[in-house]
Amino acid sequence: MATIIGIWIAAGLTLFIYSFLYKDNHFYKFAEHLYVGITAGYWLIYTWAYTIQPMLLDPIIKNKEFILIIPAFFGIIMLTRWFPSISWLSRWSIAFTVGIGAGLGVTGSIQGFILPQLRSTILPITGFDFATFNNLLIIFGVITTLVYFYFSKEHRGVLGQGAKIGMTFIMIAFGASFGYTVMARISLLIGRIYFLMFDWLGTIF
């Protein structure tokens, strides 16, 4: 019975949201506000149940891991941004976060992105097969796209032609992204219509 009630609520809210396609209305607004509210509530419960309790309170109370009071303190002073007279305290936490982020980011980018991507652009171009043509296309695409983003000299002559070709490669990438985006949005519609047709109407017929 609980499942059926859940299905009916979900179906009703789906129809409320889709009613916006006709025009803005109170049903749509109700569903939208409900969604935002529930998401915020859900988020709060999850933060308590999966972060604060198991990673802070339980270790301090049960395991006497008092060292965790230090990160908890930094977390709390982040909230001082709401009080202008002591908001400077939050900079300590921000500095800590930025420092860790930058440190991890620099090494991570080099190890994870720059070197592997550079390596994968150094490709063999000797031979007369499709793989060689593909490699040539990749190298040509990378160089011309980089030329497009070179702004220290006016895009004229060879540089201008290279930039134009680079822009064509970028446009092809945008086209692929657009195609995939259409597919993504239609997939979501299919998911909802499938739910309405088979799960919801299935409870009636």
Place this chain on the structure above:
Amino acid sequence: MKIFEKMSRIDRRYIYILIAAVVIVPLLLKPKLPIIPTKPVKDIFDYVENLPEGSNILISIDYDAASMPEQQPFLEALLRQCFRNNLKPVMLVQWQLGAPLGTQGLEKIAKECNAEYGVDYINLGYRPGYVAQMVGIGREIRDYFAVDYKNVSVDSFPIMKNIHNYNDFALLVGLEAGATYLLWVEYAGGRFKQKIALALNAVSAPDAYYFYQSKQIIGIVGGMKGAAEYEMLENKPDLAVAGMASQSYSHILIIIFIIFGNIAFFVEKNRMKKEGGK
């Protein structure tokens, strides 16, 4: 000429009705369209298929309800393949709102395959931290996941006995709706050389192909189409396969709209040019 003028000013609601029709009719009539698995999808399937029995697979749920139709079918197909091959899925969650979806999929397929919790699979639940967590797992997973999603110590489960860090996972599969996959590639892949497979929402999929070309990931499952291909490989057509006919016909309709829209645009532009010249 008037027809093009009308076409360029058509009420968008007619377009919505047409799109709804091309989605609903194929779902009802169920026409059979060929679904041929592509190489990036097949690479993941073959890799998982060839793993030795008992291998652990780390599955990261990095999506929420908005991506459910794209990600859930793949999750279920992957879990079926894992249990069929006696592989051990270890699930964790990076997106809080994805936790119930991951749990729902895992429990459904585990029940279907008679898998036992804590022995054949485990659900570690959500933890915050992203990068810190990904780097931390490289040292010891218990630093972040000392307890499972029900707050039970992970050491009480046999499956976790030999799991400590990335060295103990044969594969990391990220089900991704946003940009979390970049962090997996950057830290788990770049720093710890963890083998990674990605199932991406169609919106994100084109941006990840260069990781496939550079062999930083072993394969890509792109959106509902990728999930349909995986369902076909697993020989268990489900929701993704059911939706592919609607997907194809709606794409044809959108292509027609684009062609007509462009013709109308240029005809109108030409007409205005001529009128301006008079």
